[in-house]
Amino acid sequence: MKRFFAFMFAVGLITIGLNTQSHAAPLQATVYKDPNCGCCAVYADYLIRRDVEVEVVESDQVVQMSRMTGIPEDMQGCHLTMIDGYAISGHVPFETVERILAERPEAKAYTLPGMPMGSPGMGGVKNAPFQTYQVNDGAAEIYDVR
Helix, strand or coil, X not given: CHHHHHHHHHHHHHHHXXXXXXXXXXXXXXXXXXXXXXXXXHHXXXXXXXXXXXXXXXXXXXXXXXXXXXXCHHHCCCEEEEECCEEEEECCCHHHHHHHHHXXXXXXXXXECCCCCCCCCCCCCCCCCCEEEXXXXXXXXXXXXX
């Protein structure tokens, strides 16, 4: 009988541990978008469908904000997402965002330039791998290909 109670106690602790982890704070993001852009809102919805709490802020300063994060103008996307200390420019796939958040690299800015067809938030069919760049001190190098 002691074994049974010990087992039930252990199972209870495991269950409590699992329940505690399932109530972790949701990931939060702010998407800065041009007021006239529709695909930016679709990207925000894409993040929401992945259980990210999203605040959308309309701004005509997205280019300047992106520049302040170190993203060169020729590599900027049409919107800028700030998520857990990182600047994400353009239609970066969520799997890449998850990789960034798991690895916690030193660089603070990432971009998928060019609004490629078939990328999250864009219509059309994907016709090439998406190359997300990591930007460090104004220099960009490929970080992830999907």
